[in-house]
Amino acid sequence: MSGALLVAGTTSDAGKSVLVAGLCRWLARSGVRVAPFKAQNMSNNSMVTPDGGEIGRAQALQAAACGIEPSVRFNPVLLKPGSDRSSQVVVLGRPVGVTTALSYRARKSELMETVLATLADLRSDYEVVVCEGAGSPTEINLRASDIANMGLARAANLPVLVVGDIDRGGVFAHLFGTLALLDPADQALISGFVINKFRGDPALLEPGLRQLHSLTGRDVLGVVPWSEDLWLDAEDSLSYAADGVVGRPAPPVGTQWLRVAVVRLPRISNATDVEALACEPGVSVRFVTEPSRLADADLIVLPGSKSTVDDLGWLRRTGLADAVMAHARRGLPVVGICGGFQMLGTGIDDRVESGAGAVEALGLLDVDVEFAAEKVLTRPQGTVFGEPAVGYEIHHGRVTRCEHEGLVALPDGSTEGVVDGAILGTHWHGLLENDDARRAILRWAAEWSGRDGFKPASDTSFATARATQLDILGDLVENHLDTTAIRRLIDNGPPTPLPFIPPGAP
Numbered sequence: 001m002s003g004a005l006l007v008a009g010t011t012s013d014a015g016k017s018v019l020v021a022g023l024c025r026w027l028a029r030s031g032v033r034v035a036p037f038k039a040q041n042m043s044n045n046s047m048v049t050p051d052g053g054e055i056g057r058a059q060a061l062q063a064a065a066c067g068i069e070p071s072v073r074f075n076p077v078l079l080k081p082g083s084d085r086s087s088q089v090v091v092l093g094r095p096v097g098v099t100t101a102l103s104y105r106a107r108k109s110e111l112m113e114t115v116l117a118t119l120a121d122l123r124s125d126y127e128v129v130v131c132e133g134a135g136s137p138t139e140i141n142l143r144a145s146d147i148a149n150m151g152l153a154r155a156a157n158l159p160v161l162v163v164g165d166i167d168r169g170g171v172f173a174h175l176f177g178t179l180a181l182l183d184p185a186d187q188a189l190i191s192g193f194v195i196n197k198f199r200g201d202p203a204l205l206e207p208g209l210r211q212l213h214s215l216t217g218r219d220v221l222g223v224v225p226w227s228e229d230l231w232l233d234a235e236d237s238l239s240y241a242a243d244g245v246v247g248r249p250a251p252p253v254g255t256q257w258l259r260v261a262v263v264r265l266p267r268i269s270n271a272t273d274v275e276a277l278a279c280e281p282g283v284s285v286r287f288v289t290e291p292s293r294l295a296d297a298d299l300i301v302l303p304g305s306k307s308t309v310d311d312l313g314w315l316r317r318t319g320l321a322d323a324v325m326a327h328a329r330r331g332l333p334v335v336g337i338c339g340g341f342q343m344l345g346t347g348i349d350d351r352v353e354s355g356a357g358a359v360e361a362l363g364l365l366d367v368d369v370e371f372a373a374e375k376v377l378t379r380p381q382g383t384v385f386g387e388p389a390v391g392y393e394i395h396h397g398r399v400t401r402c403e404h405e406g407l408v409a410l411p412d413g414s415t416e417g418v419v420d421g422a423i424l425g426t427h428w429h430g431l432l433e434n435d436d437a438r439r440a441i442l443r444w445a446a447e448w449s450g451r452d453g454f455k456p457a458s459d460t461s462f463a464t465a466r467a468t469q470l471d472i473l474g475d476l477v478e479n480h481l482d483t484t485a486i487r488r489l490i491d492n493g494p495p496t497p498l499p500f501i502p503p504g505a506p
């Protein structure tokens with residue numbers, strides 16, 4: 001059996017997924033055949049794998065860090081929340097139904113079998129599998145049915161690293177409490193800690209690291225500094241502060257900025273679609289939740305949504321729909337992606353996702369959409385404004401009537417999406433990652449918004465920007481983690497004996 005490790009976090013967003021990506025990059029650069037694994041992910045940021053299924057985007061990014069194609073095996077269970085209480089359950093890439101938190105617990109043992117079989121399979125194909133936990137391993141109310149953290153680690157005897165975010169404060173209590181509320185058998189697997197997002201003088205931290213060791217018998221195996229340059233592929237859009245500019249855009253190549261406002265829908269999906277715009281010099285991208293923030297936008301983007309009809313209702317209730325309509329009436333450009341595209345049409349007939357039936361949409365495009373039970377999961381290619389492009393589609397809604405010119409010319413002579421004057425809609429995710437097509441769309445947006453002084457840079461490469469981020473993560477791991485100790489854990493499992501820290505599980 002090959003080596004493996006599980007990275008757990010004291011909180012969501014402690015940095016598990018980037019640490020896993022960094023560990024994958026470090027191992028891949030040292031010539032190790034490595035794969036990522038997240039037993040269960042809860043996210044509406046997903047992508048389509050070449051083996052035809054859907055997984056969390058974080059695992060696709062980690063696969064890229066490993067230098068391999070994404071596969072459904074890297075994330076066998078994906079929960080896509082459509083509301084606060086229900087999620088679509090995706091198993092090995094395919095939707096198998098909608099579940100509430102309580103009914104999901106009943107399915108856990110069956111899912112655990114899938115998870116363990118998938119991990120065993122990966123471990124026979126790769127030298128190392130780096131696993132990512134979900135949330136905190138010490139959700140004591142959920143421990144009995146856990147399949148993603150200690151439940152998985154125990155079943156597969158995985159050494160566990162716990163990562164904590166020091167930027168929020170309280171990291172020592174978080175790390176100590178995460179360990180001390182686990183039962184003895186779980187604690188026996190907690191093999192070390194990592195402190196993430198540290199800014200400041202390491203000498204000041206040093207006594208705390210020693211104290212944590214004497215309290216727990218475990219080492220801090222790395223203090224990872226805060227990195228200003230890491231922002232691409234954030235796990236979910238919640239980590240973008242509303243109104244904050246996404247990324248660190250360089251000044252414009254021309255004389256003017258292009259200001260892009262992306263509506264942060266409550267059930268936004270694939271928020272990362274707009275990150276490619278944020279890589280462009282002179283493009284400022286902000287997520288907004290409030291109508292006044294649309295007033296000075298040149299381009300409005302309505303992104304994907306896991307709950308199109310519900311999010312359309314929210315758009316109306318918040319006054320954002322009126323602000324989008326006012327923007328469109330001024331002849332300014334609007335881009336709708338997937339769920340956002342569906343909102344731009346005349347009507348939506350949805351007996352699948354919301355069960356609402358026929359609903360009036362914004363009416364900016366003469367397009368009807370009808371939802372079907374079967375989910376579209378594809379990786380199409382075509383041309384957009386004459387430029388080659390690839391994308392991926394994840395949706396139940398289908399266009400049943402379209403009175404406009406298509407946006408994407410497909411190889412079979414048909415089209416996808418719409419471009420009608422200043423309104424552009426597509427079901428494609430990832431469209432903006434295509435450099436030439438993105439530049440063409442930026443030129444289109446600048447023209448309709450009257451930003452004559454905005455010029456897209458000729459040389460922005462999104463693939464390079466993403467690869468650079470992965471290398472930064474690999475460098476952080478190599479330079480700030482005790483990679484010898486981590487390699488030992490991966491190869492030999494948890495060290496014994498590790499002390500039990502009371503009180504243990506309640």
Ligand SMILES: NC(=O)CC[C@H](N)C(=O)O
Nearest residue numbers: 304305338339395396397
């Ligand atoms: N990815 C999306 O935006 C999906 C849109 C919509 N929820 C559908 O399933 O059709």
